[in-house]
Structures are given as C-alpha cells and as structure tokens.
Amino acid sequence: xxxxxxxxxxxxxxxxxxxxxxxxxxxxxxxxxxxxxxxxxxxxxxxxxxxxxxxxxxxxxxxxxxxxxxxxxxxxxxxxxxxxxxxxxxxxxxxxxxxxxxxxxxxxxxxxxxxxxxxxxxxxxxxxxxxxxxxxxxxxxxxxxxxxxxxxxxxxxxxxxxxxxxxxxxxxxxxxxxxxxxxxxxxxxxxxxxxxxxxxxxxxxxxxxxxxxxxxxxxxxxxxxxxxxxxxxxxxxxxxxxxxxxxxxxxxxxxxxxxxxxxxxxxxxxxxxxxxxxxxxxxxxxxxxxxxxxxxxxxxxxxx
Numbered sequence: 001x002x003x004x005x006x007x008x009x010x011x012x013x014x015x016x017x018x019x020x021x022x023x024x025x026x027x028x029x030x031x032x033x034x035x036x037x038x039x040x041x042x043x044x045x046x047x048x049x050x051x052x053x054x055x056x057x058x059x060x061x062x063x064x065x066x067x068x069x070x071x072x073x074x075x076x077x078x079x080x081x082x083x084x085x086x087x088x089x090x091x092x093x094x095x096x097x098x099x100x101x102x103x104x105x106x107x108x109x110x111x112x113x114x115x116x117x118x119x120x121x122x123x124x125x126x127x128x129x130x131x132x133x134x135x136x137x138x139x140x141x142x143x144x145x146x147x148x149x150x151x152x153x154x155x156x157x158x159x160x161x162x163x164x165x166x167x168x169x170x171x172x173x174x175x176x177x178x179x180x181x182x183x184x185x186x187x188x189x190x191x192x193x194x195x196x197x198x199x200x201x202x203x204x205x206x207x208x209x210x211x212x213x214x215x216x217x218x219x220x221x222x223x224x225x226x227x228x229x230x231x232x233x234x235x236x237x238x239x240x241x242x243x244x245x246x247x248x249x250x251x252x253x254x255x256x257x258x259x260x261x262x263x264x265x266x267x268x269x270x271x272x273x274x275x276x277x278x279x280x281x282x283x284x285x286x287x288x289x290x291x292x293x294x295x296x297x298x299x300x301x302x303x304x
Contacts (some may be wrong), residue, residue, distance in 0.1 A: 001304045002164045004186040007111060007131055009064045011035030012295030013302075015134070015165060017190030018068020019273070020044045021262040022201055025053045027287070030059035030198040032144075034291035038063075040090060040167050044258070047078040055085045064089045067111070073098030081208075092134065095143060097121065099128040115167070117145020119155050121159040126162050133160060133186050137168030138208065141191050141230050142274035143219065144242060149179065157183030171277035173297050180301055188293070191275045197271050198287045204265025206284060208272055210232070214279030220271070224250060232270040 004013035014036035016028060023041025031038035042050045050067070056201060057065050066087050069079050072095050080101050083091050091105055105112050105210040107128060115134045116122045118218035122133045135156045137149025145152075149168040155208070156164045164248050166179035166294065194201055195209045208231045216232045223243040230236050242250035261270030 001130070001299060002185050004132065004165060007163065008037055009151050012291060012298055013165070014291055014294055014298070015035070015039065015066070015186065016193050017041075017140075017142075017167060017189050018043065018070075018094065019194070020070070021258050022194055022199065023044055023068065023275075024200050025056040025060065027196070027199050028065050030287040032057075032061045032063040032065045034288045035063075036291045037090065039066040039068050041068050041252075042079055043068065043073060043094075045073075047075055047077070047082055050079055051082050051086065052086060054082070066090035066092050068092045068094060069106075070094050070096075071098060073153060075202030080105070083110065097124065099125070100132075102129045114166075116156075116228050117147055117151075117152065118157050122156050123159055123197050126160055130162065130282055132163040132165060132296065134165045134167050136186075136188070137166075138229075139169030139276045140167055140299050141278075142273040143226070145220065150231075153179055153182040153184050158203050164239065169275060169277050171275075171280040174296065175277070175280075176294055176297065177301075180298075186232065186298075189277075189290075191277050192281060192290060193287065194274065194296050195281050195284050196290065197284060201262050202265030204267060205261055205272055209274055209278045210272070210280055210283070212281075213234075213279035214276055217274050217276045221250070221254065223247070224252070228273060231274045231278065233267055233270075233272060234288040235267070235269055235271065277304075283293070 012035045016031040016039045018039045018041040019045030020041045028038030070173045090111045092113045112205040135152045140142045163185040165186040166184035171192045221242045224247045257271035
C-alpha cells in the first residue's frame with residue numbers, strides 16, 4: 001500500500017501503541033492478525049516476562065509484530081538482547097535515544113522505529129539509521145511531550161526522508177484523515193485499542209474510557225518530572241494535589257498504579273492511562289472491526 005506497509009510487511013499502516021501492561025501478547029496478536037502491527041508493551045516487563053510474551057504471540061499469529069522498549073526500563077539492555085535472540089521482526093523504542101542499539105538490531109535485520117515528540121531527536125535518529133519515526137503528540141495517553149499532533153506531524157514530514165507515523169488523539173476516521181492530510185503515512189492508536197473486546201484490561205478501565213469527555217484525560221506528574229496523561233479519577237486528582245504538597249508521597253503512590261488499574265480496575269489506587277481521544281470513543285469494538293474500518297479508508301487514500 002505504501003512505504004510503511006512495505007517496510008513492516010503488514011496489510012494496513014496501522015500500529016498498536018506500545019502500552020505498558022495493556023499491550024499484552026493477546027491484544028498484539030489480534031492487531032497483527034487483523035492486518036496491522038500489534039505491539040507488545042515491554043515498558044514494565046522483566047526479561048523473563050518479555051521472553052514469555054514473545055513466545056506466546058508466536059503461537060497466536062504468524063504475522064509481523066513488534067516489541068516496544070522504553071529506554072527508562074532498567075532492563076533495557078537485556079530486553080534488547082532478548083528481541084535479538086527471539087528474532088522479533090520490529091522493535092519500537094520510546095522515552096529516549098536508542099542510538100547505541102540500532103546497529104546491533106540492524107545486523108539481525110530487525111526493523112527499528114522510534115517514538116518522538118520533537119523534530120531534533122527525530123533528525124538524529126534518522127541519521128542513526130531508524131527506519132521510521134512515530135510522531136506522538138501531547139494528546140496521547142501515558143507519558144507525553146509538549147507539542148500537539150497538529151504541529152508535530154507536518155514538522156516531522158518537512159525535516160525527514162523516512163516515513164512518519166502519526167500518534168496522539170486518533171480514535172476515528174476523521175482524526176486519521178487529518179493526520180494523512182498533514183503528511184503522515186500511517187497511524188498509531190493506543191486508547192482506541194484499549195476499548196476492545198480483545199484487550200485484557202479490567203472492565204472498569206474500559207468503562208472509564210466510554211464515560212470520558214474530551215477534558216477527562218488529565219496530566220499528572222508534570223511537576224515531578226514524569227508527565228503522564230490519565231483518566232480523571234479520585235486517585236488522579238490526589239496525585240495532582242500531592243505533586244505540590246508532597247512530591248515524595250506522590251512518587252510513592254504512583255509506583256504500581258498502572259498495574260492496579262489494568263489488573264484490578266482499582267479506582268482508588270490505579271492510574272488509568274488514556275489519551276484525550278477517550279472522549280471520542282463510545283463503544284467497545286473488536287480489534288478486527290477497528291482495523292478493517294481504518295484500513296479500508298487508508299487503502300482508498302493511498303491507492304487513489
């Protein structure tokens with residue numbers, strides 16, 4: 001269809017965001033089976049858990065999949081070693097500069113993508129050999145930058161020669177058409193894939209997304225150096241208060257809060273990461289439905 005599908009050997013240029021905890025092998029396999037690029041979110045994984053997840057997804061799909069590695073993960077070096085040993089087709093890096101890993105991954109014919117929120121890092125990574133860039137605007141869920149998708153994507157398209165994939169705020173065909181008009185050659189969605197039947201997140205997580213308005217995904221942790229967009233809950237409001245009153249206590253409360261949201265649906269102690277696009281989502285769909293809906297529109301766009 002275009003440079004992204006050719007590069008990644010997928011049917012549609014649709015990527016699942018590499019969501020920690022949420023990005024399980026089951027969800028990733030469903031996205032890959034539907035024709036997109038499913039992504040195992042290794043953000044909070046230990047090496048053993050990642051290896052197990054990779055072995056699991058290989059039993060669920062023969063299609064291309066990816067592993068997302070967050071560079072602040074203390075096991076990053078070991079996780080890179082595992083993706084090489086397991087011959088993972090695609091690795092997506094976030095939260096930093098993965099330059100030191102690129103040559104060794106390329107030696108194994110592994111495609112390397114990186115999530116960025118600025119044009120300067122994107123240009124450095126293109127020189128370092130990254131195959132494509134995912135430009136993630138601040139509308140996204142989870143850890144955020146400070147530039148909107150509307151501004152970030154055209155800038156990246158202007159300064160890069162490699163494909164640009166747009167992320168942040170995309171949950172329906174209108175958002176996709178907008179980023180295509182800005183020059184993106186594919187899309188990445190996270191929150192939209194949380195609200196699916198195949199996602200293994202607790203039902204409370206999905207219900208919060210369905211109830212959310214466009215102002216209900218707020219930023220916590222900004223004043224303590226860890227800005228993340230999450231759904232508005234009593235817990236999120238308390239974190240925002242403690243950031244000022246007691247930063248140390250806020251840090252302590254955040255430890256394990258994503259797991260509590262994903263596994264337990266804990267509204268009192270869980271951090272439910274989601275983007276502003278939650279306010280555009282009003283029903284749970286199957287992954288297949290979503291990928292087909294977006295994919296057919298993409299096909300028309302790039303083959304016209």
